[in-house]
Amino acid sequence: MTGRRRPSRGGERREPWLLLGLAGLALAYVAVPLLALLQRAPWRDLGALVRRPVVIDALALSLTTALAATAACLLVGVPLAWVLARSRLPGRSLARALVTLPMVLPPVVGGAALLLAFGRRGLLGGPVYEATGLLLPFSAWGVVAANAFVALPFLVLTVEAGLRAGDQRLEEAAATLGASRWTVFRRITLAQAAPSILAGGVLCWARALGEFGATVTFAGNLQGRTQTMPLAVFLAMESDREAAIALSLVLIAVSLAVLVPLRDRWLPG
Amino acid sequence: MLRAGMDLTLGELHLDVDLEVADGEVAALIGPNGAGKTTALRAIAGLHPLDGGRIEVDGEVLDDPAAGVFVAPARRPVGFVFQDYLLFPRLSALDNVAFGLRCRGWGRAAARSEAGRWLARLGLADQAGKRPRALSGGQAQRVALARALITDPRLLLLDEPLAALDAARRPQVRSELRRHLATFDGGRLLVTHDPVDALVLADRLLVLEGGRITQVGSPAAVAARPASPYVAELIGVNLLQGRASGERTVRLASGAELVVADPLPGPDVALALRPQAVALHRHRPEGSPRNCWWATVEDLEARRDRVRVSLAGPVTLVAEVTPAAVAELGLVAGARVWASVKAVDLSAYPV
Amino acid sequence: MRRTGRRRLPAVAAAVAVVVSLGGGCAGTDAAGERELVVFAAASLTDAFTALGRAYAAAPGAAGAEVEIVAAGSSSLREQILAGAPADVFAPADAATMDQVVAAGMASDPRPFAANRLEIAVPAGNPGGVDEIGDLDDPELLVGLCAEEVPCGSLARQALDRAGVAAAVDTNEADVRALRTRIEAGELDAGIVYRSDVLAAGEAVEGIDLPAGANVVATYPIAALTSAPNPAGAAAFVAFVRSRQGERILAGFGFERP
Numbered sequence A: 001m002t003g004r005r006r007p008s009r010g011g012e013r014r015e016p017w018l019l020l021g022l023a024g025l026a027l028a029y030v031a032v033p034l035l036a037l038l039q040r041a042p043w044r045d046l047g048a049l050v051r052r053p054v055v056i057d058a059l060a061l062s063l064t065t066a067l068a069a070t071a072a073c074l075l076v077g078v079p080l081a082w083v084l085a086r087s088r089l090p091g092r093s094l095a096r097a098l099v100t101l102p103m104v105l106p107p108v109v110g111g112a113a114l115l116l117a118f119g120r121r122g123l124l125g126g127p128v129y130e131a132t133g134l135l136l137p138f139s140a141w142g143v144v145a146a147n148a149f150v151a152l153p154f155l156v157l158t159v160e161a162g163l164r165a166g167d168q169r170l171e172e173a174a175a176t177l178g179a180s181r182w183t184v185f186r187r188i189t190l191a192q193a194a195p196s197i198l199a200g201g202v203l204c205w206a207r208a209l210g211e212f213g214a215t216v217t218f219a220g221n222l223q224g225r226t227q228t229m230p231l232a233v234f235l236a237m238e239s240d241r242e243a244a245i246a247l248s249l250v251l252i253a254v255s256l257a258v259l260v261p262l263r264d265r266w267l268p269g
Numbered sequence B: 001m002l003r004a005g006m007d008l009t010l011g012e013l014h015l016d017v018d019l020e021v022a023d024g025e026v027a028a029l030i031g032p033n034g035a036g037k038t039t040a041l042r043a044i045a046g047l048h049p050l051d052g053g054r055i056e057v058d059g060e061v062l063d064d065p066a067a068g069v070f071v072a073p074a075r076r077p078v079g080f081v082f083q084d085y086l087l088f089p090r091l092s093a094l095d096n097v098a099f100g101l102r103c104r105g106w107g108r109a110a111a112r113s114e115a116g117r118w119l120a121r122l123g124l125a126d127q128a129g130k131r132p133r134a135l136s137g138g139q140a141q142r143v144a145l146a147r148a149l150i151t152d153p154r155l156l157l158l159d160e161p162l163a164a165l166d167a168a169r170r171p172q173v174r175s176e177l178r179r180h181l182a183t184f185d186g187g188r189l190l191v192t193h194d195p196v197d198a199l200v201l202a203d204r205l206l207v208l209e210g211g212r213i214t215q216v217g218s219p220a221a222v223a224a225r226p227a228s229p230y231v232a233e234l235i236g237v238n239l240l241q242g243r244a245s246g247e248r249t250v251r252l253a254s255g256a257e258l259v260v261a262d263p264l265p266g267p268d269v270a271l272a273l274r275p276q277a278v279a280l281h282r283h284r285p286e287g288s289p290r291n292c293w294w295a296t297v298e299d300l301e302a303r304r305d306r307v308r309v310s311l312a313g314p315v316t317l318v319a320e321v322t323p324a325a326v327a328e329l330g331l332v333a334g335a336r337v338w339a340s341v342k343a344v345d346l347s348a349y350p351v
Numbered sequence C: 001m002r003r004t005g006r007r008r009l010p011a012v013a014a015a016v017a018v019v020v021s022l023g024g025g026c027a028g029t030d031a032a033g034e035r036e037l038v039v040f041a042a043a044s045l046t047d048a049f050t051a052l053g054r055a056y057a058a059a060p061g062a063a064g065a066e067v068e069i070v071a072a073g074s075s076s077l078r079e080q081i082l083a084g085a086p087a088d089v090f091a092p093a094d095a096a097t098m099d100q101v102v103a104a105g106m107a108s109d110p111r112p113f114a115a116n117r118l119e120i121a122v123p124a125g126n127p128g129g130v131d132e133i134g135d136l137d138d139p140e141l142l143v144g145l146c147a148e149e150v151p152c153g154s155l156a157r158q159a160l161d162r163a164g165v166a167a168a169v170d171t172n173e174a175d176v177r178a179l180r181t182r183i184e185a186g187e188l189d190a191g192i193v194y195r196s197d198v199l200a201a202g203e204a205v206e207g208i209d210l211p212a213g214a215n216v217v218a219t220y221p222i223a224a225l226t227s228a229p230n231p232a233g234a235a236a237f238v239a240f241v242r243s244r245q246g247e248r249i250l251a252g253f254g255f256e257r258p
Helices: A017-040 A046-050 A053-086 A092-104 A107-118 A125-132 A140-165 A168-176 A181-209 A213-218 A229-239 A241-259 B037-045 B093-103 B108-121 B137-149 B170-182 B195-201 B219-224 B229-234 B323-329 C002-023 C043-058 C074-082 C095-103 C133-137 C151-163 C176-184 C195-204 C231-242 C244-252
Strands: B002-010 B013-021 B026-030 B052-057 B060-064 B078-081 B155-159 B187-192 B204-209 B212-217 B238-244 B249-252 B257-259 B268-273 B279-281 B291-303 B306-312 B317-321 B336-341 B347-350 C036-042 C066-072 C089-091 C111-123 C143-146 C169-173 C190-194 C205-208 C217-224
Touching (some): A053 A140, A053 A181, A107 A125, A107 A140, A140 A213, A181 A241, A229 A241, B037 B187, B093 B137, B195 B219, B212 B219, B306 B323, C036 C043, C043 C195, C043 C231, C074 C095, C151 C190, C176 C190, C195 C205
Parallel strands (some): B026 B187, C036 C066, C036 C089
Antiparallel strands (some): B249 B257, B268 B347, B279 B336, B291 B306, C111 C205
C-alpha cells in the first residue's frame, strides 16, 4: 500500500495536461538556447580553444574570485541574517531593504556606485589610497568586491528565511540545559540553519560566477587579473565567435559540475 | 525548595501567583487552557522575566525585578522537560542526554559515559544511538527526563509530560513516570490539564484559573471539595487506591473489595470512577451490580442542576445525582443509603 | 463553453494588437509621413553624430525626420548588423570593421568621411605626472587602453609599437567612451583615446600628443546598409555627413578631414 501509482481510470493521469504543457514550455525556453549553443560549438577545435591562456586565466580567475566572494559573504552575511531573523533591534526592515538593494539595482549601476565608494577618488577608497596606496579597482580583489556586492543579498535572504523557519524552542531547551548564548548559536541555531546556509552559499557562488556588469565597471578588464569568464565571453563575442561559444560552454560545464551534485541540498529547508 | 511569588503579564494573561514546592514533593499545576500554567513554569525556568515578585530556589534568588536580579536560564539549578520533549533532532539519544554536561565543560567521552549510565537506569540502553525521530513517545519522554536530570538540578519542571502520547500508551508511561520521578529528591512541579495525570503523579494540586490560584490541596481533597466549576468538571473523578486481590478484584485500604470488568494491569492500581456512575438506592439493589455497600451521606452540594453527594463508608467517594433523586431518597447529612457501582464503570490504572 | 469563448475574444484581440505593434514596428515610415532613421556609429562618434543628427533633422530638405544614434564599440555594432539589426547607416571607427560588413553583403560603397588622431588623455591636473608616451610603461601608473577587439584599441597598440613602448596596462575597456569616463573620473592616470574624446571631455581631461612618427590616424568610413528600412533617408544622411556642413560639425568635435 505504499506509494504505488494507481492505475489510471478513465484516462486521467496525475498531472493535468495544461500544467504539463506550460511546464514543458518553461523548460524548453531554457533548454533551447543551450541546445543552440551546443549545436554551434566548434567541437573539433574545442580542445585547442579551451587550452588557450586567455581561457585558462579567465576560468581560474572566475573560480577563485567567486569562491573568495562566497567566503566573504558567508562571514558577514550569516551574522546579518541572524540579526534580521532573531534580534529585536529597531530598523531591521530598513536593513533588510538595504541588503536587497544590490539584487534590484542593475549590476552596472552597482559597479558605478562601488567606484564612487571605493575608487581612487571614492568616498572611502580615496583616503585609503592616499594613506596606504591600496586600491580595489584593477585588481582581483576588486573583482571579489564586485562579486560580493551583487551576491550578498542571495545569501542573506536565504539564510534569514532558513533561520525563521527553524524551531526556536530548541534554543530555549538548550538554554535550560545550561548552554551559553554562543553554544546555543553554534550547536543549535547554526546546525538547524545548515541547509539554508548551504543553499545560500551555492546561490551566492553561482551569482558571483556569472557576474559581469559590476565587475567590468568597477574592476576593469585585464587578462589574468580582472578578466573573468563572463567578460572574456563578452569581448570574444565581438571578435571571435567560436572562442566565445567555447568559453560559454566551459562556464556552463563548470557551473553544472558544481550545481548538479548539490541539487538536492540547495533548496532551503 | 521552590518559593515563587510571580507577577507577570503576557498579552491578555495576567499571572498573579504565590506557590511553594518542597523538596521531595510532587506538585501539579492544573487548570484550563490559557490559565497561565505553562507561563508560570517558563517564568520559573527563566524563559520569561517577572514583572514583579520573586523566585527563589533553595534560598538562591533567581528573579527579583525590584532588586534588579535576574539569573539567566542557563545558570538556574532548574531542569525542564518540555511538552514536545524538544530533543535535538540531529543528536543521538546519548548525545542529547550528554548535552547538559558538555555545556558544563565535561569532555565528550566523560559526558557520554555518564549519559550512558542514565539511559541504562531508565531502561534505554539500547536506544542510545538512535535519533529522536526513531524513538517512541515513551522513550522520547525518558530521554528528555534523563537530559534534564543529568545536570543535577534542584527543581524539576515538567510541562504536560504526557500530552504528546496517544491515549493507549498514556497509562503505562504515566506509571513509569511516577516511578522515575520518585527517584529524584528535589522538588518537582508539573503542569497538566489531565486530571488523571494529576491524581496519579502529584502529592499536591494547585488549581490555576485566569492567572490566579483558586485551590490548593491533596488530589483527594480537591476532588472531594472542588472550589470552582472548572475543578468540579475537571476532577469530577473519584480516584481510589488499592491492591489487586484477584484477577479482577481490588482491595481498598479500608478492606472493602471492588470488582472491575477487565483484568487488572498490575498489583497496585488506582480506580477511577465518575460520580455520575455511582447509583444510590433506598434498599439494597437486586440484580447485577456486584459492587454495593451501605454508605453514610456526609455532605450535599448543589451544582447547577445536579447535586454532589459526599459519601463515607467502606468506600469514600462522591456521587452525583439529580435533585429529584435527593428528594426521593431523603438525602441529608447523616442519612444512610445504599451505593452501587457497575464493574464496567470502574477504570483501573497501574500505579 | 460558448459563452466563455465570446468573452475571451476581445481580450485575445487586444493581445494580438499589442504584439503586432510591439513586434511589427514600422521602422521606415509612420502614418504621419515622418521618417525614422537608425544610425549605428562608433563610440567615439557619439557626440559628433548626435549633433549631426539634430542638424540633419533641422535641415529644410528632411523636415520632420527622427534620427536615432546608436553608439557602441564598432565591433559590437558590426555583430548586431550581421545578426540582422534594423539599422540604416553604419559608421565604424575603422575600415576593417566596415569591410567585414561589406563582405557579408550588408553594406555597399563605403566612403571615408572623417579622420581622428590618437591622443594620450590624463585627468585634469595630470596627477600621474605623464609627459609623453614613454611614461606609459611605468607599472606604478594606472594606464588604460581600449580592448584590442575595438579599433581604438588596435590602433593604440600600433602606435605604442611604433613608439617602441611596452605599456603597463591595467585595464582594457570595452569601448573608448568607457575608457574616457574612467580617465575623467580620475580612476586612471592615463589612457590612449581619440583627439575627439579629449576635446569632448573638456576641462576634465588634458591631452598629450603622441610623437609624430608614432601616431596613427583612424579613418572613419560611412555607408548605407543594403537592407535599410529607410534607404532614401540613409542615402540622404550619408550625403549630409560628407557635405560641407557635416564636415564643419565634425571639425567642431575634433575630427579632421579624411
